[in-house]
Amino acid sequence: MATAAAPGPDRSATPGPGRSAPAIGPRQLRRTLGQFATGVTVVTAQLGEQRVAMTANAVSSVSLDPPLVLVCPDNRTRTLALIKEAGAFAINILSEEQEWIGRHCAVRETAATDRLAIVPHRIGRSGAPILDGCLAYLDCRLWADYPGGDHTIVVGEVVDHKAASGGRPVLFYGGRFTSLVEAALTLLRTHHPPNPMAGDFWG
DSSP states (O other), rough: OOOOOOOOOOOOOOOOTTTTOOOHHHHHHHHTTTTTTTEEEEEEEEEEEEEEEEOOOOOOEEETTEEEEEEOOBTHHHHHHHHHHHTTTEEOOOOOHHHHHHHTSSOOOOOTTTTTGSSSSETTTTTEEEEEEEOEEEEEEEEEEEEEEEEEEEEEEEEEEOSSSOOBBEEEETTEEEEHHHHHHHHHHHHHHOOGGTTTTOO
């Protein structure tokens, strides 16, 4: 008895000759990606009297051996230019108490901006600023950089790192800063509305 052939891959959504992929709007894509909760970091670099700091959540571990991490700065930022010039950068992972630093370093920069002027810090092994009181830091020398559309994928080799023994991270979710507790309450309210008759109160 003949058997039915297994169905092949659905290519109906795959652009072919003379067909173009549907347009992806940046605002809608940002909203979709905002459903992925992340920590918040400040990426820093310094060369001589020049220093920069940029809030970033597009960071990731790449490799443990060698120890590599990546960050993806906007191509238009001074931070990217100085990272390339200095050949080094640091990723500072912020605590809940440092949310203000994340907000401060997210404000659009100008040529005269010195975001670190009011942020306590020291200089790390690579020459990049390390923020006082952060949950953890990764001090890196520039390993490689690759084009990534309107951003650049910057890979750094970790030359020094340290994690605090306690504390809680500030998060970025749904396009805004939040905390572990607030994020948990939001999920509870969304997926399990409180029932006062059962004694449920989510704040």
